[in-house]
Amino acid sequence: MKDRWEHLVGLLGLALFGFGTWHGLVVAPPDIYMGDVQRIMYVHVPTAWAALLTLTFAFFVAIGWLVRGTWRWDALQEASIEVGVVLGALLIAQGSIWARPTWGVWWDWDPRLTTSAVLVLAFAGILALRSFVDDPRRRATWTAVAAIVAYVDVPIVYFSVRWWRSLHQVQSSPDTVDKPMVLALRINAFALLFLATWLVARRYRLARARNRAELADMEAA
Amino acid sequence: MTGMIQGGWEFVQAAYGVSIATLAIYAISMELRLRKEKP
Amino acid sequence: MELLYQCLIVLRKDLLQQWRARARLAAVVAFGLTTLLLFSFANGPDTTMLRLNAAGYLWLALLLSSTLSLGESFRVETQNGALEGLLLLPTDPRAIYYGKALGNLVVLTGLGLALIPVMVALYDVAIPMGVPRLAGVIALGSAGLVAPGTLYAALSTRARGSDVLLPLLLFPLVVPALLSSVKATALILTGDPMNQLASWLGLLTAFNLIYWSLCGLLFGRVVED
Numbered sequence: 001m002k003d004r005w006e007h008l009v010g011l012l013g014l015a016l017f018g019f020g021t022w023h024g025l026v027v028a029p030p031d032i033y034m035g036d037v038q039r040i041m042y043v044h045v046p047t048a049w050a051a052l053l054t055l056t057f058a059f060f061v062a063i064g065w066l067v068r069g070t071w072r073w074d075a076l077q078e079a080s081i082e083v084g085v086v087l088g089a090l091l092i093a094q095g096s097i098w099a100r101p102t103w104g105v106w107w108d109w110d111p112r113l114t115t116s117a118v119l120v121l122a123f124a125g126i127l128a129l130r131s132f133v134d135d136p137r138r139r140a141t142w143t144a145v146a147a148i149v150a151y152v153d154v155p156i157v158y159f160s161v162r163w164w165r166s167l168h169q170v171q172s173s174p175d176t177v178d179k180p181m182v183l184a185l186r187i188n189a190f191a192l193l194f195l196a197t198w199l200v201a202r203r204y205r206l207a208r209a210r211n212r213a214e215l216a217d218m219e220a221a
Numbered sequence: 222m223t224g225m226i227q228g229g230w231e232f233v234q235a236a237y238g239v240s241i242a243t244l245a246i247y248a249i250s251m252e253l254r255l256r257k258e259k260p
Numbered sequence: 261m262e263l264l265y266q267c268l269i270v271l272r273k274d275l276l277q278q279w280r281a282r283a284r285l286a287a288v289v290a291f292g293l294t295t296l297l298l299f300s301f302a303n304g305p306d307t308t309m310l311r312l313n314a315a316g317y318l319w320l321a322l323l324l325s326s327t328l329s330l331g332e333s334f335r336v337e338t339q340n341g342a343l344e345g346l347l348l349l350p351t352d353p354r355a356i357y358y359g360k361a362l363g364n365l366v367v368l369t370g371l372g373l374a375l376i377p378v379m380v381a382l383y384d385v386a387i388p389m390g391v392p393r394l395a396g397v398i399a400l401g402s403a404g405l406v407a408p409g410t411l412y413a414a415l416s417t418r419a420r421g422s423d424v425l426l427p428l429l430l431f432p433l434v435v436p437a438l439l440s441s442v443k444a445t446a447l448i449l450t451g452d453p454m455n456q457l458a459s460w461l462g463l464l465t466a467f468n469l470i471y472w473s474l475c476g477l478l479f480g481r482v483v484e485d
Contacts, residue, residue: 037229121432160436
């Protein structure tokens with residue numbers, strides 16, 4: 001079985017996520033300021049890291065396609081962009097749930113929140129682009145170009161939103177971090193990383209299978 | 222008085238619920254799509 | 261030098277083409293004016309609010325119109341296979357990109373200038389820092405919209421569902437350009453006691469530098485495949 005390693009990684013991620021969540025919800029003490037709401041962070045921050053890493057990966061894969069031009073790179077583009085968008089959408093939902101008890105609103109124009117929304121929309125647009133282009137080679141190149149252009153935007157969006165909001169107060173981030181808290185955060189960071197790897201690997205296999213079928217169809221036509 | 226936010230467990234549950242549901246649904250849809258692709 | 265020369269030829273061809281299709285351009289201007297008018301209905305007849313939001317409305321009108329003008333500029337090229345023809349000549353694709361982008365910049369800046377008097381009339385704004393400075397900000401902000409817009413228009417007009425695709429790709433991307441243009445324009449309309457204008461213009465310039473060079477590099481890959 002070729003896909004055994006990825007299931008191993010996926011199971012490891014699942015186990016770690018279970019352990020980390022138990023740690024975050026039960027073992028870790030409530031935060032001095034944030035109380036129990038702080039526990040959202042044990043899933044929110046790891047999701048943010050995983051989403052950003054997946055989309056960063058997509059950026060390098062896009063360069064990979066432009067340089068090498070083999071179908072593996074395109075399948076990897078499709079996989080990492082889709083998983084990145086799903087994780088990003090999840091990230092925004094978590095952020096919104098966190099904002100409500102903390103800042104009293106469902107949405108806040110916080111630079112990180114706004115940047116992730118822009119990022120998710122930009123990459124979701126690229127997924128739409130993929131579905132609108134029929135020629136596979138053209139689709140792959142256009143995806144790569146759009147992914148590079150969108151990724152470069154991330155730091156610019158972040159800084160522009162930060163300046164835009166500079167009249168508002170800066171969010172206080174509690175820096176009193178207890179040992180069980182750090183542990184829960186670390187475990188879940190690896191858990192989400194492994195789960196994301198599994199998702200990308202599975203999505204890659206799906207993209208490869210579809211790509212092969214598509215190329216065979218074109219060959220036959 | 223430390224100013225600690227009281228309660229809020231429902232938000233914690235919602236955040237973890239959304240996370241687990243999203244990941245689970247996406248994973249299941251992926252396996253279904255893969256199964257359809259493989260004859 | 262050769263690149264500059266080719267770029268100017270493409271620009272001239274583009275402007276000529278836009279001029280020939282001036283009926284369509286007039287439609288884009290009418291569209292921009294309509295959106296400006298509609299924003300005042302969304303707000304209600306509260307003059308203070310309108311004056312406060314004037315900069316934002318102006319830029320939203322420009323952004324919405326830009327999707328029309330950008331799409332138009334490439335639709336002509338794809339309809340009669342002119343782009344393929346250009347690529348057959350020994351033209352540097354970068355020259356095509358910069359020529360087209362400059363053509364779009366001229367059109368969009370012209371549209372922005374045409375909207376100024378209407379904005380002044382509808383929203384009752386004053387321009388304490390002067391029209392030349394406002395025109396400069398409009399040109400710089402339009403350049404920010406046009407740089408990725410030209411690249412995306414080149415690909416979306418050759419895909420299915422191009423009408424929905426261009427805004428879908430472009431809008432999230434230009435958030436920093438839009439934000440800094442709106443801020444800079446608002447400062448010009450209301451005065452700049454804190455000297456913030458320079459930093460917004462700096463951000464806008466940085467956005468322009470990054471995207472004018474990056475999109476020029478990538479454009480070749482988009483049209484060759």
